[in-house]
Amino acid sequence: MTARRARSSVLALVALAALAAAAPRAALAQTKADAFAGKIPPVSGQLYRKAGRFELTATGDLSLNDAFYSKYFGGLKLGYHLTEAWSVSAQGALGATARTGSAVVCPKNSGCVDANDAMLLQVPGKLRRIVGAEIAWAPVYGKLNVFAEKVAHFDLSILAGADLISHDEVLGPTDAAALAASGKDPALVSTVGGHVGLGARLFLKEWLALRLEVKDYVYGVEVPNNGAGKDWQNQIFTELGLSVFLPFGNRPLP
Known part of the structure; x- marks a missing residue:
């Protein structure tokens, strides 16, 4: 029982460490995306059409x-x-x-x-x-x-x-x-x-x-x-x- 608890504690610590490492990367990615937010709206298709004109x-x-x-x-x-x-x-x-x-x-x-x-x-x-x-x-x-x-x-x-x-x-x-x-x-x-x-x-x-x-x-x-x-x-x-x-x-x- 003690060994099982120790193993569970180790797994919990590894999971917390992984989450802590991923959090700065996610924040950094969001910061980079925010730098271009509101600059250029997504454009798809042909905005200026000529056919029939x-x-x-x-x-x-x-x-x-x-x-x-x-x-x-x-x-x-x-x-x-x-x-x-x-x-x-x-x-x-x-x-x-x-x-x-x-x-x-x-x-x-x-x-x-x-x-x-x-x-x-x-x-x-x-x-x-x-x-x-x-x-x-x-x-x-x-x-x-x-x-x-x-x-x-x-x-x-x-x-x-x-x-x-x-x-x-x-x-x-x-x-x-x-x-x-x-x-x-x-x-x-x-x-x-x-x-x-x-x-x-x-x-x-x-x-x-x-x-x-x-x-x-x-x-x-x-x-x-x-x-x-x-x-x-x-x-x-x-x-x-x-x-x-x-x-x-x-x-x-x-």
């Missing part, structure tokens, strides 16, 4: 890769979201084109010189306006914790479309020299091209979002200095936009 975007575009001309465009884009992932849109943009500080020409038999007006009339890239249609696929919708205070909602998309691109006619040396001397502008030429790109959308409110897109426009240009055939151009633009969704609230779920 129009999106009107004011855009600003800047060219990135043209050694002769910098393009500064402004435009509007109107899109409709068929589903949360798929959308179609139409866009128009126009603006100003200016020669870059690195616009130089390097003839075969002499050194490089700054391009004059007659030389610039012989190179492509002086765009005037772009009108096009686009389809977009946004397979990614994500959320980010911002300084443990807010949740930022965003999506990522892949873009592709067809465009009508208007640009100044590219001239041969003789015609370019004559036109530069006259002070007149070259004729406006339009050609069909296309683009592909990547886009991101950061939601500010249920009806408002920021957009960032990078697009590569591809189109053919007749360049007399290159002989017969078209010279294929790649014009890369970065586009920043502010979008308004219509209607202002999410469509009800089916």
Whole structure:
């Protein structure tokens, strides 16, 4: 009987020691959890929905890769979201084109010189306006914790479309020299091209979002200095936009 009591006492002491050791850990875990209590409410599902809504975007575009001309465009884009992932849109943009500080020409038999007006009339890239249609696929919708205070909602998309691109006619040396001397502008030429790109959308409110897109426009240009055939151009633009969704609230779920 005495041995049994001693064994029971030992087991009781072991249980009390285990509880005493676990208590600080539980308190510490609760303290760590309390540090984030009330900071960010749990978020599940897609808070900002696009399906069945129009999106009107004011855009600003800047060219990135043209050694002769910098393009500064402004435009509007109107899109409709068929589903949360798929959308179609139409866009128009126009603006100003200016020669870059690195616009130089390097003839075969002499050194490089700054391009004059007659030389610039012989190179492509002086765009005037772009009108096009686009389809977009946004397979990614994500959320980010911002300084443990807010949740930022965003999506990522892949873009592709067809465009009508208007640009100044590219001239041969003789015609370019004559036109530069006259002070007149070259004729406006339009050609069909296309683009592909990547886009991101950061939601500010249920009806408002920021957009960032990078697009590569591809189109053919007749360049007399290159002989017969078209010279294929790649014009890369970065586009920043502010979008308004219509209607202002999410469509009800089916």
